[in-house]
Amino acid sequence: MNDADVSRQIQQMVRFIRQEAEEKANEISVSAEEEFNIEKLQLVEAEKKKIRQEYERKERQVEIRKKIEYSMQLNASRIKVLQAQDDVISSMKEAASKELLSVSHHHDHVYRNLLKDLIVQCLLRLKEPSVLLRCRKEDLHLVEHVLDSAAQEYADKANVDPPEIIVDNQVYLPPGPNHHNVHDIFCSGGVVLASRDGKIVCENTLDARLDVVFRKKLPEIRKQLFGQVVA
Numbered sequence: 001m002n003d004a005d006v007s008r009q010i011q012q013m014v015r016f017i018r019q020e021a022e023e024k025a026n027e028i029s030v031s032a033e034e035e036f037n038i039e040k041l042q043l044v045e046a047e048k049k050k051i052r053q054e055y056e057r058k059e060r061q062v063e064i065r066k067k068i069e070y071s072m073q074l075n076a077s078r079i080k081v082l083q084a085q086d087d088v089i090s091s092m093k094e095a096a097s098k099e100l101l102s103v104s105h106h107h108d109h110v111y112r113n114l115l116k117d118l119i120v121q122c123l124l125r126l127k128e129p130s131v132l133l134r135c136r137k138e139d140l141h142l143v144e145h146v147l148d149s150a151a152q153e154y155a156d157k158a159n160v161d162p163p164e165i166i167v168d169n170q171v172y173l174p175p176g177p178n179h180h181n182v183h184d185i186f187c188s189g190g191v192v193l194a195s196r197d198g199k200i201v202c203e204n205t206l207d208a209r210l211d212v213v214f215r216k217k218l219p220e221i222r223k224q225l226f227g228q229v230v231a
Contacts, residue, residue, distance in 0.1 A: 104189035116146035
């Protein structure tokens with residue numbers, strides 16, 4: 001083999017080595033670019049996921065705040081409605097209380113008979129042989145007028161001897177409402193009876209009876225006025 005042949009073989013080998021090197025370099029470059037793209041995509045997806053999670057977290061917080069605000073507004077509205085209903089009912093009771101005054105202010109014979117019935121009712125509840133009676137000072141003459149008949153009516157109904165009824169001339173029930181001072185304690189009429197030792201008391205004033213009736217009828221009143229029964 002002469003020098004020219006040797007030179008050609010060397011050139012072929014150089015070209016083959018260079019070609020292999022270029023192909024290997026291309027493979028490395030392509031592989032590196034693919035890995036870079038995959039890693040870049042993973043980083044982008046990770047950031048997207050973080051952004052979505054953060055958005056969802058803030059969205060949940062907004063929804064919770066909306067629910068809390070709605071609940072607070074709803075409760076405030078309910079309280080206003082209930083307060084308005086209570087105001088109406090209070091006005092009704094106040095009007096009914098004013099009407100009680102007409103019972104004791106007019107028609108003495110009607111009120112006198114009512115006082116007798118109230119006394120008999122208390123006697124039937126107490127079932128005591130001796131009781132203490134309190135009334136308004138302005139009702140004293142009416143009470144004294146019906147005392148004996150009330151005691152006898154009770155005795156007939158209970159089949160016992162007429163009880164001793166002691167009218168308290170030292171302590172009276174409060175007078176009727178005073179328009180000059182609405183905060184004063186008042187009594188629209190009626191009586192209070194108690195056992196001699198004071199352990200058993202029967203409050204049969206007009207105001208007490210109104211309270212009892214009003215509490216008993218309150219669900220029905222609410223239903224009639226507002227179309228529902230509120231506990």
